[in-house]
Amino acid sequence: MxxxxxxxxxxxxxxxxxxxxxxxxxxxxxxxxxxxxxxxxxxxxxxxxxxxxxxxxxxxxxxxxxxxxxxxxxxxxxxxxxxxxxxxxxxxxxxxxxxxxxxxxxxxxxxxxxxxxxxxxxxxxxxxxxxxxxxxxxxxxxxDGKAWRRSGAQPGDAILVTGSFGGSILGRHLSFSPRLRESHLLQSHHAQVHAAIDVSDGLSLDLSRICAASSCGAIIEVAKIPLSPAAHELAEKGNSQQTALDHALADGEDFELILAVPPGEAARLLREQPLAVPLTQIGWFTAEQGLQQQLASGELLTLQPRGYEH
Amino acid sequence: MxxxxxxxxxxxxxxxxxxxxxxxxxxxxxxxxxxxxxxxxxxxxxxxxxxxxxxxxxxxxxxxxxxxxxxxxxxxxxxxxxxxxxxxxxxxxxxxxxxxxxxxxxxxxxxxxxxxxxxxxxxxxxxxxxxxxxxxxxxxxxxDGKAWRRSGAQPGDAILVTGSFGGSILGRHLSFSPRLRESHLLQSHHAQVHAAIDVSDGLSLDLSRICAASSCGAIIEVAKIPLSPAAHELAEKGNSQQTALDHALADGEDFELILAVPPGEAARLLREQPLAVPLTQIGWFTAEQGLQQQLASGELLTLQPRGYEH
Missing domain, CATH: 3.30.1330.10 (PurM-like, N-terminal domain)
Structure with a gap:
């Protein structure tokens, strides 16, 4: 054979x-x-x-x-x-x-x-x-020296993400497009990226991995997380009482990028939107360790990283 | 986990x-x-x-x-x-x-x-x-340019092999030592090696792969093939009527090297025996395609490559 x-x-x-x-x-x-x-x-x-x-x-x-x-x-x-x-x-x-x-x-x-x-x-x-x-x-x-590691995030860096999150199990986990074009565009325009990871096991879990490797924490403005249509669909038809946001935070296999980018550079990238998919800021890295979620009211709550643990 | x-x-x-x-x-x-x-x-x-x-x-x-x-x-x-x-x-x-x-x-x-x-x-x-x-x-x-490919054997090149062959199923397939030291010694002494392969699927089958890649053939002096003790053991206790030579020619997983080496260089290597394991010449490459075995009498017979086909 x-x-x-x-x-x-x-x-x-x-x-x-x-x-x-x-x-x-x-x-x-x-x-x-x-x-x-x-x-x-x-x-x-x-x-x-x-x-x-x-x-x-x-x-x-x-x-x-x-x-x-x-x-x-x-x-x-x-x-x-x-x-x-x-x-x-x-x-x-x-x-x-x-x-x-x-x-x-x-x-x-x-x-x-x-x-x-x-x-x-x-x-x-x-x-x-x-x-x-x-x-x-x-x-x-x-x-040489230009690889994006998980370990370079600095307190104050913006958390940028490509695309949207949640519900990949409805089909996107088989049909997603790896974000190589996006990565290549950022590299070839010498965008300052301090750290990066792709979301294979869940947005909050993979973000916590950048934090662990970089010895920092993060605050997520949960209202800013781009929710995929599949996240809404799964929340509506699912029996698990999970909201679309829950799915976005914890579902695996989105295969979007999380990037740690210094604030000035982040502002430029958000304004120029140089990628074919949306770049969104969903929070920032902090010196204090651990994940927190900031509600629309401004209140900060501890966020337990969730996702697929191997 | x-x-x-x-x-x-x-x-x-x-x-x-x-x-x-x-x-x-x-x-x-x-x-x-x-x-x-x-x-x-x-x-x-x-x-x-x-x-x-x-x-x-x-x-x-x-x-x-x-x-x-x-x-x-x-x-x-x-x-x-x-x-x-x-x-x-x-x-x-x-x-x-x-x-x-x-x-x-x-x-x-x-x-x-x-x-x-x-x-x-x-x-x-x-x-x-x-x-x-x-x-x-x-x-x-x-x-750069010094890798041993399968495709470089030339008619007249000696067929050299490391170690001995046959019966690896009795245990050597789990305990063998990859021939990296031997390979490294030959490379660092700039030995002329035109082609090489490791024997994973059988001596005759893997030799035929060098021949196919190099568009040449080979004659094996079967009496010169180093038979491992396990080849003898398997022949004695096996029920398959196979001789030790049959095992050496067709058993897989010997993980010895077959090398195509120009005649003068081969003579030098055989005389100096620079490796910790024996180097043996078991035949030579020919312009005519196909494998042949030369018996002790000098008679040439077609040799069908045998071994583990994936």
């Missing part, structure tokens, strides 16, 4: 000067450039946990596996170079079915990789008697 | 100048150096396919997952830099059991990584209701 799959895959891949050697050897070779750093992220997605194969199909599962890794590169302010795709594919009734599943998966993944100029340079294809597992490792580049 | 595991893991990791940012952010950062290329390989190992967890334990499974990736770096002539470990861990009776399994796995993996100066710089830890899956991505470096 693997040989046929690799031949098919090689035909899909354009040549790239950044990849002197791609699929088909013991390892791939990537060019190194002076003044750059290599950025590496990996995510493993499992049927039944990150997607339900029988409901969403292999195309959507493959797309998501690529997208979550690209989202991590975006959160580092990095440009994609190459990705490596390892698969444990359930054995169907025969080789053809297994190959077919692998191809569908790649057909979901390849257009997204191509859109963001990320070569598929290798991987490992296996079949087994278990459920589908997809492990993607994405490699990117960033100018 | 993941947070406790990551804290524990961070404590195990020494700092490395090559890894400006390791575990704990959205991605890791690796330094890029002028004149180097990045080498990337990935292997996914599944319980029931690549190891049997209930028989070998998590320690051995973790060690193997690291070792097979390091073997791929050795086959490229590359030096390890960093590895990324993604896990789908079976949910035991509770968090403690899952954490315990993850730690055992890393305790098998970490000493091997440390031995070959490979930092563990990231990964993705998950638990699920399936069997254990371990996906390792290893990243190395090689001087």
């Amino acid at each position: 693997e040989l046929n799959f690799l031949r098919w895959l090689q035909e899909q891949m354009p040549n790239s000067a950044k990849i002197p050697l791609g699929i088909g050897d013991d390892a791939a070779l990537l060019a190194q450039q002076t003044g750059q750093q290599t950025v590496v992220t990996t995510d493993m997605l499992m049927d039944g946990t990150d997607f339900v194969l029988s409901e969403c199909g292999a195309f959507a599962a493959g797309r998501k596996a690529m997208a979550v890794n690209l989202s991590d590169l975006a959160a580092m302010g990095a440009k994609p170079v190459a990705a490596f795709i390892s698969l444990a594919i359930p054995r169907g009734s025969g080789n053809d079915e297994t190959l077919n599943l692998a191809q569908q998966l790649m057909q979901g993944l390849l257009p997204l990789a191509a859109e963001f100029e990320c070569a598929i340079a290798g991987g490992d294809t296996n079949s087994w008697h278990g459920r589908l597992v997809i492990c993607v490792t994405a490699i990117g580049e960033v100018v | 993941e947070l406790n595991f990551l804290r524990w893991l961070q404590e195990q990791m020494p700092n490395s100048a090559k890894i400006p940012l390791g575990i704990g952010d959205d991605a890791a950062l690796l330094a890029q150096q002028t004149g180097q290329q990045t080498v990337v390989t990935t292997d996914m190992l599944m319980d029931g396919t690549d190891f049997v967890l209930s028989e070998c334990g998590a320690f051995a499974a973790g060690r193997k997952a690291m070792a097979v990736n390091l073997s791929d770096l050795a086959a490229m002539g590359a030096k390890p830099v960093a590895a990324f470990i993604s896990l789908a861990i079976p949910r035991g009776s509770g968090n403690d059991e899952t954490l315990n399994l993850a730690q055992q796995l890393m305790q098998g993996l970490l000493p091997l990584a440390a031995e070959f100066e490979c930092a563990i710089a990231g990964g993705d830890t998950n638990s699920w209701h399936g069997r254990l899956v371990i996906c390792v991505t290893a990243i190395g470096e090689v001087v």
